[in-house]
Amino acid sequence: MNVVAKPEAAKSEAVKSEAARAESSEGTVRLAIEGPVARLTFDRPSARNAMTWRMYEELADACRVISATREVRVAVLRGAGGKAFIAGTDIEQFRAFSSGGDGIAYEEKVEHYVGTLEALAVPTVAVVEGWAVGGGMALANACDFRLATPGARFGVPIARTLGNCLSASNVQRLVATLGVSTVKRMLLLAETPKAEELPPGYVTVVPPEELDARVAELCARLVSHAxxxxxxxxxxxxxxxxxxxxxxxxxxxxxxxxxxxxxxxxxxxxxxxxxxxxx
Incomplete structure (x- = not known):
């Protein structure tokens, strides 16, 4: 039996379909609050969760919701699909750049989003499976703790990819957490070291089958503290x-x-x- 929808229902379904297509191409950041734990999922697995402006804005919106929700004690950030945390910013967005001024505006926007995450009042945990590079590296680095599966890669290989640069504030963040020698290898040699190769204490490497349990354990420990x-x-x-x-x-x-x-x-x-x- 074919069911013909009423005009209003058909219009509603068309709007939902269009929104779903937009979400699929532009990606989305999903926020789920489960008691004291907020979970942010970067959901664009077809592009290794590369960030679009829509996703950056949704990240900022999620941070505002978390800040306004008194019950939240910890936030967990994770990429969808299990292949990447975030593989940078969507490179298609750079095609519109026509001058150095566009670069200034871009770095200021990235600084705003990274700074918003960094300023969250609750502890933040980045769960890295696969790649955390470019903007993904900046966001993972802005978190308080990082858990990663073996072989997960971190870095900002722009010297051999786009030929752009980072703002001084984002370089300073990397140096503060990784040390200048590691940052030079990431930025000048364009290395993307494995999680196991990063300085002690920067990331905890966890077998895939234990990852969810270790995340839950870390969250429970943080939630129990003042x-x-x-x-x-x-x-x-x-x-x-x-x-x-x-x-x-x-x-x-x-x-x-x-x-x-x-x-x-x-x-x-x-x-x-x-x-x-x-x-």
Missing amino acids: PITLRVTKEMLRRLAHDPDAADADLVRETYGSADFREGVEAFLGKRPPAWRGE
Whole structure:
């Protein structure tokens, strides 16, 4: 039996179909909040999750939702398809560039998105399967923790691909986490080292069959810790990355004046687990 949809229903289905096609070509960033854990999925597996402007905007939107959701204590970022975290920015978008001014505008936009992720108040975990290069490297690097499967590749091989450059702020971020020698090998030699070859502590390599369990374990550990302490510490580290003499009085006052601090003291003296409220 053929069912003919009413005009309104047919129009609705056409709009949904068009939206699905746009999503398929431009990709999307999906946000799912499960209790204290927010999960962001970069979903464009046909292009190894290369970021379009739509995806960057959705990432920023997701960060705003996470920041406004009091219950969230940790955010996990992962690429769809199991073949890549993010394979850079969609190169098709560079075809519209006609001058150096376009490069300035582009780097400023990337800085905004990376900075938005970096400034999230909750701890962030990048789960890397396959490639984290270019913009993907910048986003994974902006996270607080990285878990990767064996052989996962990290880097910014622009010296042998596009011939562009990074902004000073993004180079500084890489140097702060990887050290200048590794960054020189990534940028000047265009190397994309495996996870196992990166400096100790930068990434935890996990067998594929154990990855989900290790992610859950790390999230549970972070969720169990004092949220104000984590948030204030993240903000102190962010400030110090830009200014070694950064002010901290507001953060210290907020922490020591919190109900959580009083709860921590009483719990410790009472020899019981603290019940953190984030207040």
